[in-house]
Amino acid sequence: MRLPGRQMSEISFARALNEALRDSLADDPRVVVFGEDVAAAGGSFGVTRDLQKQFGRSRVRDAPISEAAIGGAAVGAAISGLRPVIEIMFMDFVGFAMDALVNQAAKAHFMFGGQCCVPLVARMPHGGGLGAGPQHSQCLEAWFAHVPGLKVVCPSNPSDGYALLRASIADSNPVIFVENKALYGVRAEISEPRPQALLSRARVARSGGDVTIVTYGAMVGVALGAADELANRGIEVEIIDLRTLQPWDEGAVADSLQRTHRLVVFHEAVAAFGVGAEIVTRMVHVAFDELDAPPVRVGAPFMPVPFSPSLESRQRPSARELIAAVLEVME
């Protein structure tokens, strides 16, 4: 469908993020980009390609191989007036930057009486399915969602990738921007002029009256596939794409439950102590009288991601487990 004055074009997720960085750099002289291999090499997944050529070495620069230095520099730059966007090559490496993000970025606004804010964005890819092994495939977003003072964003498609990255850079709080590696090559239509979005607003990716599936990131696509198969069995699921995990859109989920009365939370991260646990707990509390079946969460088993592709494909939550969970709550 083409709306008048609104053109559509098809680009990849990585390209959409690249454009969001380019447009933010162009619009706001305070925005700077740095990280490992982001300048000359254009980023390990090509997200920062050509940015240094366009904006120069002072605004887009390579960092030494030290996540601690990258995180610390970002906090300092943000407090002193810049809007840094850093790239952590793999989310698995963010442990080295945890002090800067958790103890400094998240706390500064509260510890100094609101006199400063820390408007940084830390981009980091998560997710498996690429045979990248246990140290390059983890989904650790729950770590950050547990820290007051941090926002956590995880888009599911190129259009949201563009809009949410721009909103994250414009936000005055530290934002952990999580990109699923499996999405980088995914192409989809995106509107021209480019879309805008607010943080903390979920999106109904598919409407249905039988079961609410709450998910985010690359699992939205998996859920949409499962929805088609469930529709063949006569079950219509509603898929809520959270988009922002912290603070998340409780109202959208509770609203959907008033129609479906059944809840399944689906994410690639390990199920134990995860995002799904939080969502289920909140819904059991605020929407208890809406529930017609015990809520179920579907996530990875409590194991590291295996290297072997055949083992990894069994470990990674799939449409199969999601369908089984939906059938379970429909019993």
Add this chain to the structure above:
Amino acid sequence: MTPRTLVLPKLGLTMTEGTIVEWQVGEGRRFAAGDTLSVIENDKAATELVSEENGVLDRILVNAGESAPVGAVLAEWHDDGVSSGQVSPPGDNDPDVLVRRNRRASEAMAAEIAPPRSARSATGQGGEAAGRLRISPYARRLALRHGVSPLELKGTGPAGRVKAADVERARARTESLRHDRAAGAPEKIPLQQPVRVMRPFVLAADLAFDADRRMAGFAPGAGLSSWILMAAGHALGFYEPLRRLVFITGNARIEVPRGACRIAALQAALQSGGRDAAVDDALAVLDIPREGIRYLIAPPAGGFWAQLTAARADGNLSLQLSADIARISPDAASNLLLAIKSRLEDPCLMLL
């Protein structure tokens, strides 16, 4: 001889397809572990594909110069050894199998935390187990809203849990029965159906007599029966085990709209209301007896689902609610009685 396939390996994190540059082993040729079979090129580098086993190349499916996605079968070959292929157990990919497996696991856990099935009441209906009703929160709310007694429901969910669908089914049954009656169709009573014995229970609540005085300020000129009707009618709008209100005075049964909590509306209803209201779904309010006389009736009279009586005694007003346990749970009944009591004590609640 075991037929085997050679697939295009993933040679880098971002590799999705590759091009066969050349085949170094031709169809029908023997090769040994360590031999280079072909050269594959992706967007980063060209790589030799080295065999890990001995075998014979039967057929090439992707020729030199052609591209294929990662995982595509490039060629078929065979070895002379023993098959090492792992075959998935049948149905392992079937979601239904997974559901059954999950159910077995949760039933095993339920057995651990609950007494075994044989130890439970054998007579319990539907979701009733060991005195506890298994019912989903939403189904409980629906049952309350539609005045369906959960004890009458047959639970079809896991472990006999009552689901919303069970309540809707029971409600549809009641509705169609009511519809038949309204349409004048003779009620069909199948042979050998056991006569339903009413299982009544009675709840009582006492109010200080000055409640009376407050009602007089709220609706001057009305009698105590009218005040009780107004309070009951308003309370029914919030607690919904029952949906209709019938006033019994003399030989008349007068249907009172439950919204009639203004004195003018009530008086109009009492004058124009039908004289022979149906009993289902209804709370009957008996006219106040003469001073010094109290009703001591346990079962709701005339087949009503519940009945409210009141009497003045010792400067207090005493309310009694009797109800059929098959229709209304004691919980719902006590909520209703408390709601009526609080409205008599504080008539301003009826302005809400």
